[in-house]
Amino acid sequence: xxxxxPLIFELSRSGRAATAQYPPASVAVIPEQFQRRAxxxxxxxxxxxxxxxxxxxxxxxxxxxxxFYPLGSCTMKYNPKVCNSLAMLPEFLGRHPLAPxxxxxxxMACMFELQEMLKAVTGMAGVSLTPMAGAxxxxxxVAMIRAYHRARGDLARNEIIVPDAAHGTNPATATMCGMxxxxxxxxxxxxxxxxxxxxxxxxxxxxxxxxxxxxxxVFERRIVEIERRVHAAGGLLYYDGANLNAILGxxxxxxxxFDVIHMNLHKTFSTPHGGGGPGSGAVGVGKRLLxxxxxxxxxxxxxxxxxxxxxxxxxxxxxxxxxxxxxxVLLRAYxxxxxxxxxxxxxVAEFSTLNANYLMARLREAGFDxxxxxxxxxHEFIITLRRQAHELGVTAMDFAKRLLDYxxxxxxxxxxxxxxxxxxxxxxxxxxxxxxxxFADAMAAIQREAVADAAMVKAAPYTLPVRRLDDVxxxxxxxxxxxxxxx
Amino acid sequence: xxxxxxxxxxxELFDEIPKALRVDSLPGVPVALSEMEVARLVAARAxxxxxxxxxxxxxxxxxxxxxxxxxxxxxGEIYSAYTPYQAEASQGTLQIMYEFQSMIAGLTAxxxxxxSLYDGASALAEACLMAVRAHRRSKSARILVPTTVNPTWRxxxxxxxxxxxxxxxxxxxxxxxxxxxxxxxxxxxxQDITALVIQQPNFFGQLEDxxxxxxxxxxxxxxxxxxxxxxxxxxxxxxxxxGDDGADIACGEAQPFGxxxxxxxxxxxxxxxxxxxxxxxxxxxxxxxxDLDGKPGFTLTLQAREQHIRRGKxxxxxxxxxxxxxxxxxxxxxxxxxxGLERVASACVARTCELVSALSGLRGxxxxxxxxxxxxxxxxxxxxxxxVLESLAAGGIIGGHDLSRDYPxxxxxxxxxxxxxxxxxxxxxxxxxxxxxxxx
Numbered sequence: 034x035x036x037x038x039p040l041i042f043e044l045s046r047s048g049r050a051a052t053a054q055y056p057p058a059s060v061a062v063i064p065e066q067f068q069r070r071a072x073x074x075x076x077x078x079x080x081x082x083x084x085x086x087x088x089x090x091x092x093x094x095x096x097x098x099x100x101f102y103p104l105g106s107c108t109m110k111y112n113p114k115v116c117n118s119l120a121m122l123p124e125f126l127g128r129h130p131l132a133p134x135x136x137x138x139x140x141m142a143c144m145f146e147l148q149e150m151l152k153a154v155t156g157m158a159g160v161s162l163t164p165m166a167g168a169x170x171x172x173x174x175v176a177m178i179r180a181y182h183r184a185r186g187d188l189a190r191n192e193i194i195v196p197d198a199a200h201g202t203n204p205a206t207a208t209m210c211g212m213x214x215x216x217x218x219x220x221x222x223x224x225x226x227x228x229x230x231x232x233x234x235x236x237x238x239x240x241x242x243x244x245x246x247x248x249x250x251v252f253e254r255r256i257v258e259i260e261r262r263v264h265a266a267g268g269l270l271y272y273d274g275a276n277l278n279a280i281l282g283x284x285x286x287x288x289x290x291f292d293v294i295h296m297n298l299h300k301t302f303s304t305p306h307g308g309g310g311p312g313s314g315a316v317g318v319g320k321r322l323l324x325x326x327x328x329x330x331x332x333x334x335x336x337x338x339x340x341x342x343x344x345x346x347x348x349x350x351x352x353x354x355x356x357x358x359x360x361x362v363l364l365r366a367y368x369x370x371x372x373x374x375x376x377x378x379x380x381v382a383e384f385s386t387l388n389a390n391y392l393m394a395r396l397r398e399a400g401f402d403x404x405x406x407x408x409x410x411x412h413e414f415i416i417t418l419r420r421q422a423h424e425l426g427v428t429a430m431d432f433a434k435r436l437l438d439y440x441x442x443x444x445x446x447x448x449x450x451x452x453x454x455x456x457x458x459x460x461x462x463x464x465x466x467x468x469x470x471x472f473a474d475a476m477a478a479i480q481r482e483a484v485a486d487a488a489m490v491k492a493a494p495y496t497l498p499v500r501r502l503d504d505v506x507x508x509x510x511x512x513x514x515x516x517x518x519x520x
Numbered sequence: 521x522x523x524x525x526x527x528x529x530x531x532e533l534f535d536e537i538p539k540a541l542r543v544d545s546l547p548g549v550p551v552a553l554s555e556m557e558v559a560r561l562v563a564a565r566a567x568x569x570x571x572x573x574x575x576x577x578x579x580x581x582x583x584x585x586x587x588x589x590x591x592x593x594x595x596g597e598i599y600s601a602y603t604p605y606q607a608e609a610s611q612g613t614l615q616i617m618y619e620f621q622s623m624i625a626g627l628t629a630x631x632x633x634x635x636s637l638y639d640g641a642s643a644l645a646e647a648c649l650m651a652v653r654a655h656r657r658s659k660s661a662r663i664l665v666p667t668t669v670n671p672t673w674r675x676x677x678x679x680x681x682x683x684x685x686x687x688x689x690x691x692x693x694x695x696x697x698x699x700x701x702x703x704x705x706x707x708x709x710x711q712d713i714t715a716l717v718i719q720q721p722n723f724f725g726q727l728e729d730x731x732x733x734x735x736x737x738x739x740x741x742x743x744x745x746x747x748x749x750x751x752x753x754x755x756x757x758x759x760x761x762x763g764d765d766g767a768d769i770a771c772g773e774a775q776p777f778g779x780x781x782x783x784x785x786x787x788x789x790x791x792x793x794x795x796x797x798x799x800x801x802x803x804x805x806x807x808x809x810x811d812l813d814g815k816p817g818f819t820l821t822l823q824a825r826e827q828h829i830r831r832g833k834x835x836x837x838x839x840x841x842x843x844x845x846x847x848x849x850x851x852x853x854x855x856x857x858x859x860g861l862e863r864v865a866s867a868c869v870a871r872t873c874e875l876v877s878a879l880s881g882l883r884g885x886x887x888x889x890x891x892x893x894x895x896x897x898x899x900x901x902x903x904x905x906x907x908v909l910e911s912l913a914a915g916g917i918i919g920g921h922d923l924s925r926d927y928p929x930x931x932x933x934x935x936x937x938x939x940x941x942x943x944x945x946x947x948x949x950x951x952x953x954x955x956x957x958x959x960x
Contacts, residue, residue: 036816037611041619041854051855054586056940061755061869064892067727069757072858074626083854084588087847090612091597098596104605112600115555121590124566129576130784132918133909136572139565140783153548165638165785166840168827176683202839204832209649211683214832252536283534284541299840306602307844308613309804310636311786327679351679355579355641355672355773356784368562374552375545383530390533391521398524409536437609445605448828466521492812497608499817507809507821511798513632515622 037498038089041076042515051080074517093498094308095442101468103392105413105445105457106200106248108278108300110385113369116304120364130356134339140360141338145331147367154378155277155294156287157317161326163358167275170295170314171206171242174271176350177293177318177325178240179210181269184325184348190267194233194241196225198249198449200275203242212239219451223251223405225259238268245289246276246411248449248457249404250389260290269293269321277301278461279386279412282379292319301381302366313362324348329357384462385412388469392460395473400480404452413459415452422454427483427490429454434501435482435493439475572913573946575875577896577937578723578921579640579670580784581751581776583864584941586855589778593848603804603840607819608811613843614818617806620850627753628746628770629760630792634803636846637838640773641673643789644717644747645680646802646836647771650793651715651743652686653835654768654800658741660712666691666700668722669747671926695929698726698889698898705736715743715769718762721752724935725872725896726889734763743768750790751776752894754858754865759792769793778852779845788845799825802836867940868895871947875938878951884958888933895939898923901932901958908934911957917950 078086095102102109128137148160164170175193182190193207194215204214215238217229225243241263246252253259263270272286272294278301286294298304298313306312318326328349329340340357343349373381389410396416397403404415418429433443433456445457460469483490494500527533534542553561574582593599597612604610604617617635624633637643652661665674665688678688694701699722716737720728730746737744746759746767759767775787793801799822807821827834856864872895880887884902901908905922912919923933938947 038615040615040622041850042622045857050857050859051586052860054584054855055860055863056584056867058863059867059870061866062873062892063727063755063869066731067756067892069753069755070761072862073623073629073753073758075623075856075858075861076854077857077859078854080586080588080855083851084592086854087588087592087616087851088595090615091592091595093610093612093615094597094601095606095609096597097600102602104602107602109600109602115559117594117599119559119562119566121594122563122566124569124571126780126782127571127574127582128569128783129574129582129781129918130580131576131578131921132572132574133913135910136913136918137569137783139568142565143562150549153546156543165642166838168837168839169638169642172680172837176679179683200839201827201829201831201834202837205827205830205834205837208832208834209680209683209837211685254536254538257538257541280537282546283543284537285543288541288543297840305599305844306840307842308598308601308610308616308847309603309843310840311638311842311844312840352672352675353642353679354676354785355639355670355787358784359786360783361780361786364562368558370549371553371558371561372555375547375549377552378546378549382534386533387521387525387530390525390527394524394526409533433606434608437606442609443606494608498611499608499815500811500813502607502811502817502819503809504819504821507807507819508824510809511632511795511821512808513618513621513798513805513821514625515618 040515041078041086044078044082044086045076047077049077049079100440100442101464101472102442103444103458103460104442105459106275108459108461110303110461111463112303112305113372116365116368119368120361125364138338141331143364143367145333145338147363148331150370151296151315151317154281155317156285157294158320159323159326160315160317161330162315162363163327163353164295164314164316165354165359166310166312167295167297167314168202168206169353170316171202172209173316173327173353174293174295175206175210175212177322178269180325180350181322182239189237190239192237193239197451198247199242199244200248203273223249223408224253224255227255227258230259230262234262234266238266240269240271242271242273244273244275246279250411250414251405251408252411256289275300276411279382281382283382287319293322298362298366303369304362304365311359311362313359325350327351327353381462388460388462388464389414392458392469392473396476399473399477404455413457415455415457417452418454421483425483425487427487429456431491432479435479435490436475437494438496441472441475572916572918574918575936575938575950576918576921578935579773580781581939582781582941583776583939585778585780588855589848589851592851593844598847599844604820611818614806616847616850618808618818620846621806623850623853624790624792627750627758628792629758630770631795632798633790633792634801634805636842637789637791637803638842639785639787639789641676642680643771643791644673645677647745647769647791648677648681648686649684650769650800650802651745654797655714655743658712658714660714661686662713663688663715663717664691664713665717666693668693668700668724669717669719670723697891698724699728699891700733702729702732702736709740713740713742715745717745717747719747720756721749721894724889724898725893727892730762738763746770748772750774751865754861768797774849777849779848786842786845788842788849800835802838803841864940871938871940871942872897875936875947878947879954882951882955882958888930896935896937899934899936901934903932905932905934908957912953915953917953
């Protein structure tokens, strides 16, 4: 069968070109021993062909601009257009990162104010903007915790405690930092099991990584007890900011006692997800970790902004990116925060929480099982389709795929791993009540379809460019790069 | 909505948060601005910075960006989508990933590429970690890194790898040629070295003898990590052909492909390798497969390497990558094609050659190194570089990158760059301004 849109390589014809994009011809002298022998295989197409091809490919995507996208833990809210247009002003785009700061004071002023606003919304003492995504922010946090203990000569602390509901990035990060992982269970009500925590706390404890509200969609009610116990054991507390959206302006991680936090600016502060990035994982630190922040950080001397580097922060863990992080993403977050202002920040938490609790109530009325029915939803919640899987043979993945036919992006499936057949649903604050109602109605309709014709639901979707894909074949008969046919 | 929930107020929805922890306001956040107000504020800030003429490279390069690149990349269907976990609803993103992987594999002459890492610096760090995983016989985790490799990339690689016990050892360079001395490797003959990093062109813009360095690595059982400028690959031998049988891992920064300088990011790291090492590679990979009807389609593959499946045993903690910039790079390469990219690379070499001639003809300026280079060069001044750069900036010229902190042994060294975007008039303006600055 034919693909719906050929590969750009299949559109290619030798000698065809978008010649308006060529610079004037020039002669470059490169000694023969360094030269490439054959031209690389790249497509040869006209400008219109390229424009049509990538426009058509874009039309094969679901996106926030076209569909409700309730992907739990990803905070797929509307990305205001002005954030993009201002970040793409030519002066910002053209600025070389190593240009003298005297020629970048306007940009630096935005970055400095962004640092200050992020400190205010997290209650932390310092912020570094350099980490380029949430996982790199996590790495930064754990690396700072490691540096802190080492600077005190406390070399035995090499364990990081991670609840079983945590994102996979948490244990992966701890491993990258050379730490051992101590996983602890959650209680049936979704809170951390304090007895399990006590059992793993020891002189080897470097710290704990917590997401609060956690990925089970509930706020950790005993956070004060956890903070006391971990600090008493000599460990530090790391706040995974994946769900910061849920508590913006309501409670500050710094007040909860966290020593370090990363923020996913592409979630809470609405910078675009871009089909898988870029993100930004800015970190905030409490007083204890201030000396270890990654550089560079924007500093202010009177009216003049400059980069603080290794000379200003000699105990810094060092650098994480080629320059200073994802500046264009940071500019978008800056504009977003200025548009929202303080009142807007609180509305984020209020309306995202209202939307989540409303949608959970609607789905429960429709007969779906909430994983934590006795708890408030934070800005996201879990329903479990264990009953449907058992009685009808229709799984969470089947519901997810069928939702696509109804024009809704699927929620996060099979995460967190400890809830069977789960859908993690995060509607965000930017959706209308009508949109939430439409989603609840679609779920109810799929439930009826599952009862009437399970096989039909299990083979969904039907209305997308492709039907269900063979993932096993993809991994076994690996085809990950196009190669020209040889004759 | 509250009735449906059974709550009296929105505030009640937050009743599981301990009261003592609650805050009522955010005093450090200013009041909201309208779109009109914020646009005026930010545009004024941008205007302060202006648009000076840039002659810095040092890891980020100013190239012409065809108009379609960002017109397409900022389409909502691309810009506001996320990681293609639901393949059927993400065929556009997945096919672009596959096309990007194919282009990077072709340019580097490697078998397989991932669909981006954060940037060139972190890609080098990931390449070092991957080499340790891939080279099972080597127990040392020692990686040789020439000092001609971008100093910030070396710093990032150290920060990211030290927790796992990697040891990055520096190799000296020849101060006449500005390249790594192959004989400097002799003291490591027969030792357990996991990998050798080779940057081409190197941080000074000079061309390394990649064949000699690769042959030493092969002969001594070390893997070869190539860090390459992808524009240069239009003219220079690709990593897959270095030495007798090519490099094992190729990585670098794909920012030159359609991504603006933008004060340092977001950029787009890339990584490619040989098929036997594919399961040790970090990052997302799109694969071509078929659907239930046998129709071709794309999906994320080899996900068992990744953190959302393997958690603490994953190849990396990377989750979000640089998808949007990967898209820009793919569209850029489609528009330029093999001939256009060669034209860009040739123009870079020619413009830099012209720049070096123009500047080294001035009193108090000379080129530091002989030997072939790509699109950067080190100049030696007769006085400290920083004040000269400030004076040039006052004249609207961003004159280059001061090397005196990272390479004090070179003296008053300045790294300059000219891509295809710098005209003879631009170069003339730089020479004239520099002459004036140095004359005073």
